[in-house]
Amino acid sequence: MTAAIATAPAAPVPTRGNRTAAGEAQRLLPRPLLVIVTVILCAMVLVPTAYIVLASLNTDIGVAEGQFWPSSFSLESYSKIWTTANLSTGLLNSLVVCGFVAIASALLGTVTAYVLVRYTFTGRLTILRGLVGLQSIPGTLMLLPVFVLFSSAGNYLGISVVGTRWGLWIAYLTFALPFSTWVMVTYLRGLPRELEEAGRVDGASTLRILFRIIMPLSLPAIVVSGIFAFLLGWNDVLFASVLTRPETQTAAVALSTFGATQEGGALPVYSQVMAAALVSAAPVVLLYLLFQRYLVGGLTAGGVK
Template structure:
């Protein structure tokens, strides 16, 4: 193993430059989190006054009050149901669609792939009014209340999470040797059995990466949730606005609630990080 004096070792100046740059980037990324954490431990009058990096008075009261100022637990449940539902539906459909595009050649395959990719080029606000009208008209035609419901919001989120999920999994399935499918078919599996028993286990990192993306996209989405929900189905991203009243803004509670609602996403990301990195790497290489 080369030591510091070996010609193969990087120059000391490069090592220190790398450390300084990475340290500066880390400080830049963690500074907002530190400000949020400090502000969440201050009384409201201290937050509204001049900012100090170290609080003079520490209190945990904002973490207790966040559950009473707004129905945060109800918003938390709505977000969890919607994000989990959108993730399950998106990944389930994307697995079958991506497998068909990756393994089979059919008429319109290239057009289908280009259409999926082109949907990511348009801003979400362009789809807001059409989706609103679709949900309202479907509800009037079928008698199923889609607008203002969790199910309607899940369908809305599928419009932007599903195309990306399919595109991502197509690249990952392409990196899996076709010999695995052929071996499964020789052993007596049908196409569905080969997918579920062989290809899906081999594609776990890519599927996990898609799950993380779909969940995070639904968890923090604001635009569609602010229009497609009612008071009963409001999600966290919209519900946090309840800490701002006509007379005041509870900034310490906003910071505390923001940290609390970030725990599931950050915790899940850290637990699934190795799968996420492997899935994104394979998709990018392809």
């Protein structure tokens, strides 16, 4: 037994130098500088957010006087915005339009990306390059062509497009679909083909493989593409201002109009504007909190092969 112990190879003991080198390799900045940069970045986000929250709990007079900490806390602004800012209609329209855009963009992007990744045909590379090229076109340049196209469709086809929810939905889907498709192309390239081959051996059709194997495995990327499509419509003011009517305007337009109309008043209702901004941002924050575990996996997928 003594001989066995003597002849057993000794396990390598990690040295302090190796641990230090690994720690330095993982640290991009010195710790003091890293702490300073982190504090500055957090302050740039948290200080304005804290001011918005406190201003929404203050009175309009208190905010106009420049009070950072309210002398008295009140939720009156949150009850007034539903009538003064017409926020309920805007939130409903935004949720309907952006929700449909997110779902349609994620599903169509997944199907399109599956065809582009798994099949070879003429024009495939041209389509992939076009998806990247479309991301470089500013949406502002497309406002007038889209408006003229929708107006012409109403004149020649007798279909009312401008001022409807579905017209705005088509406009947002046009810009969201290329990005969603490219996100799914990047993700599907990392999925092994053996999973599909196993499904075909079991007698599964292409559609069954797509909906039973590919989509469940691609859920993080689908969530990412859907959330970005949702944000594209939720944050847009330009297209929504031109392509909607008062009864179909989105929350971003309602908030922008409310802030602009109250700016020149005798007493600007800054507290109500801050409250309306927080209420408009709440669905997006809730969306991130619900799907944050999918966002990390979906954004980093495909980056390492």
